[in-house]
Amino acid sequence: MAAQRIVIENCAIATVDADDTEYASGHVVVADNRIESVGPGKAPEGLEDVLRRVDGTGHLVTPGLVNTHHHFYQWITRGLAQDSSLFNWLVALYPVWARIDEPMVHAAARGSLAMMVRGGVTTAFDHHYIFPQGAGDLLGAEIRAAREMGVRFTAARGSMDRGQSDGGLPPDFAVEATEAALIATEEAIDTYHDASSGSMLQIAAAPCSPFSVSTDLLREAAVLARRKRVRLHTHGSETVEEEKFCDELFGMGPTDYFESTGWLGEDVWMAHCVHMNDSDIAAFARTKTGVAHCPSSNARLAAGIARVPDMLAAGIPVGLGVDGTASNESGELHTELRNALLINRLGDRREHALNARQALRLGTYGGAQVLGRAGEIGSLEAGKLADLVLWKLDGIGHSSIADPVAALVFGAAAPVTLSLINGRPVVEAGRLTTADEDAIARGAREQARRLARIADGG
Structure with a gap:
């Protein structure tokens, strides 16, 4: 059967390929779910x-944005x-979160996905780690929401087994038994993970953090992930309090602790990595461990400024993350391009920290690297999957603003005229085509109020 084509012409193009090739006026041809020519x-x-032919006059085409932490x-x-x-x-929030259930998670996932997709995200990621007993199929609820919206998705089956009685931060009723968490992670991989070319759904193993997970769970999850050939994800070096926690409990800093448990490697990426010394950065570079940089969340929680320019100079793969919308209420990734650039310029390198094109690379190709999919997404090149944004x-x-990349990164959040995921339109003229935005908003509001009532004992 002949390929079905979408042709976009007369637009500026930032390919984000290895040479950062750009065209002031060019074309992209999509054939089925692949880019045929640029x-x-x-x-x-x-x-x-x-x-379909699209006149892209007045527009910039980029690869779709890739979210690496949420x-x-x-x-x-x-x-x-x-x-x-x-x-x-x-x-403050663990006791509320420990009362979530399947309808709540489905509504929340739809809201999170809708906000990101409307703003140019084509590959979404989520790290879900709270599984209250009797709450239903929470991971399945997220996966169902992503399928309904047509989003390329990496779902991390998270876990916590270190409650307050074991010296952890979450309350005991919010954690799982170690063995149960490992069994559930393996079941999620076996049920959902698709390693094939062009996959729309992949699974990662993701114990939550050093202060909510036992050493046994960290070690065994790494063994499980490598046996199943999936990626590993967790939070790392987010705050000075975490560094103190690791030093008191394990006698070493977070990076050394992660390395001692098998958690550095090119199949691993960590969220935040704000408090990294030169030795930590060298260890990540040596092992090719990736980083999900979450500038807005880091600022919201006063965590600090991650050393992103130093990470990039060392060759560490770095992508961007929204993080959870209780610490980044906008829920958007395209605004993180701007925030990454601006916040990093408050650091030691000042105006030389990041430029507009580096910020765009973080949100596209960098994210694809972190998720292990740089061969398929993250840049506009013939043969790659047709995930792109106009x-x-x-x-x-x-x-x-004469420079279109500068307009996108330095300027206000740009409207999305067209977004393709796997060659399929998911946004047209700033609105979702695969879901009812008003219904999503109503459903999220209802479930938020329901959770608040339950958490208050109502």
């Missing part, structure tokens, strides 16, 4: 089976503990 000027003559369930607990550091924030830059918010 180049300057008009599309080739004589193309057959063209379903907690969807937090969509229904936004706006709480507004002035807390991480540990105090967690102590950003409108001729409106009032951007039209006077």
Whole structure:
């Protein structure tokens, strides 16, 4: 059967390939779910089976954004503990989160996904680690939401087994038994993980953090993940309190502790990594361990400024993350391009910390590297999956900025005229095509109120 084509022309293009190739006016041809050609000027003559031609005048085409860290369930607990550091924030919210159930998680996942996809995310990621007894199929609820919306998705089956009685941070009723967590992780991999080319769904193993997970669970989860050939994810070096916790409990800092448990390697990425010394950065670079940089969440919880420029200079794979929307209430990744650039310029390197193109690379190719999918997504190149975004830059918010990449990164959040995932339109003229945004908003509001009533004992 002949390929069905979508042709986009007359647009600026930032390919984010190895050479950072850009075209002031060029074309992208999509054939089924793959990019067939990218180049300057008009599309080739004589193309057959063209379903649609898009005039991209006034627009920039980029690869779709890739989110590398999130907690969807937090969509229904936004706006709480507004002035807390991480540990105090967690102590305040763990008792609420421990009362979530399947309908709540499904509604929260739909809200989280809708906000990201509307803003140019084509590959979503979520780290779910709270599984109250009798709450239903929480991981399945997220996966169902992603399938309904047509999003490429990596779901991390998280876990916690170190409650307060064992010196951990979460309350005992919010954690699982070690063996039960490992069994459930393996079941999730066996049920859902698709390692095939072009996969729309992959699973990662993801014990939550050093202060909520036993050493046994960390070690055994790494063994399990490598036996099953899936990636590993956790939180690392997020706060000075975490560093103190690891030193008191394990006699070493977070990076050394992770290395002692098998948690450094090119199949691993960690969220935040704010408090990294030169030795930590060298260890990540040596092992090719990746980082999910979450600038807005780091600022919201006063965690600090991650040394992203130093990480990049050392060759560490770095992507961007929204993080949970209880610590980044906007829930958007495209605004993280701007925030990553601005916040990192407050660090030691100042105006030389990051530029616009480096920020765009973090949100696209860098994220693809971190998720282990750089061969398929993250740049606009012939043969890669057709995950791309057409950003409108001729409106009032951007039209006077001559450099389209600078307009996207430095400017206001740009409207999305068209977003393709796997060659399929998921956003048209700023609205979702695969879901009812108003219904998603209503459902999330209802479940947020329901959770608040339950948490208050109502």
